[in-house]
Amino acid sequence: MSDISTTTVLDNRSSDDEALVLELRDVTVQFGAVVALNQATLGVKRGELAAVMGPNGAGKSTVLKAIMGLAPVTGGEVFWRGGRLSLPTHEIVKQGISFVPQGRRVFTHLSVAENLEIGCLYLNDKAEQARRLDSVLELFPVLYEKRRDMASQMSGGQQQMLALGRGLMAAPEVLLLDEPTLGLAPIVVKEVFDKVHEINQRLRTTTFVVEHNIKGVLDIATRAYVLDKGRVVHAGTPQTVQDTNILTDVFLGRFGASDEEAE
């Protein structure tokens, strides 16, 4: 953990702590004997687009699952708007945090419009639901076109757009995206990143994205974290990530090798 950029950002922490709207402080997540996250501290400021990167099994997705109450947090705390966030999963979306899970997971036996409606049915306000449906359909022309089709009839990229749109139906303050480009063709990957960027820029939706596609996500992110073996090994900006060879290190397994030996 002697990487220079890590310490730099850790030093900065005290100054912008207040501004972090969603933050994990020293969060540890354990699945049985497996430590998926090890005292990870990371967060996102209002309006930012934070990217979490790292190799497979680094604990990237666990970051989002810890926020959503889908992973057993055994140490540390999640903070939301300065207060502790410890609600059951189904209450979290009502706090303004919306989660777009990995692998799209749209409801294939519901139509596109119905999938979107699921995103805000908990509101019990028909007028508001209709307003949100309209605005999401406006943001995603492809969903408008296919609104009556069953979700199962859509392509992978379209389903990802649907998953994004469904997440936005909650009109979230923070959008959590878990591997939004996983398993998509390169041209579609670009579309998805553009859309995520648009959501972040146009709607000013704070976004926390977990991605394996480094290049694409660094282009749109304003804050970047690199995870390796459950630890945050770099916290900075896309620029600081690119300036160091931290990514090459973690992806080639060079980083933390000594750690492992020590354990």
Add this chain to the structure above:
Amino acid sequence: MLSKPPGLRQILELFRNPRGAVSPSRGNIELWANIVILAAAAVFMLVKGATFAVTLGTVFAIWAMLTVSLNLVVGFSGLLSIGHIGFFGLGAYSVAILTSTTSYEQLRTGSIPTFGWPFFAALPVAVVVAGLVALVVGIAFNRFRDDIYVLVSFGFAIIAFNVFLNLRPVTRGAFGIHDVARPQIGSWVLDSELELMLLALVLLAIVVGISWFIVSSSFGRVLTAIREDEQVAEVFGYHVTHYKLAVWVISAMMAGLAGGMFASWTTFIDPNSFILLESVLLVSIVILGGLATIWGSLLGALAFVLLEEGMRFLPGLPQEYVGQARQVVLGVALVLLMLFRPQGLLGRFRL
């Protein structure tokens, strides 16, 4: 919703799927299943005459109430319950105990308290009893799913049967309860088969209506979402446990209603009507008709009743083998269906 005049298939489709989402890949099997089963019912009625058809209608209505309600649980919340017959029994016993007026002092089992309620006062109680028991059982079962759920619901069916059989001061055990009251409105006693069939069909209509409302409401859409992906439904703000519990209780109340009707129709019940096999048959019919389709469950119940009763008149089949032959035929039908059409006659989902 449809721009051109709807054809037969679209009409059937709308029946089956109230939201009118037409998928092009259904094939003709649904259409044929509808035609064959409905035609068989018509032929049966014509050949066997009105009296028999009326009895058949009552049996169908009771079975259909059970299959439609069970489909809410199996098809919409994805919980494979083989304990449904237990709620049917609870409803039947509630009505029987509350309405029966016979004194049993001459029998060694001793008397059970006689209340002598009218049927229409006992029926809501039957529904509530089934619902309350379902609530308690459901809370206990909520942590289970999939194969474990089958096992615990199996446990429930066994326990229910044994309570009916052995809680003699209340249920009279194997002696059963006689003289269950017939429905009565003012001075009009519904004691002809035709009147009873009409009442059963009215109750069935209520059950179907409520199911329809549930399925086509936003509540039903959330249930569909839950069946597909519980975790995502949870993420989008739905307390999955509550939804499942709600549909479980509603379904049990419907089974209780069917049970009350059954007790009054037969006027005599004993524990043998509520054995596990009946529950397994119910699940089979639901799968045969197709998961998450109300029409499929109705059609499945009709096919089952026709098969059950129709076998009686098969030429060349000795009467003593009819009972066994029915189960063989049903078994073969199920195996064939699972081989060639695993989603059931009208269904879209596999188990």
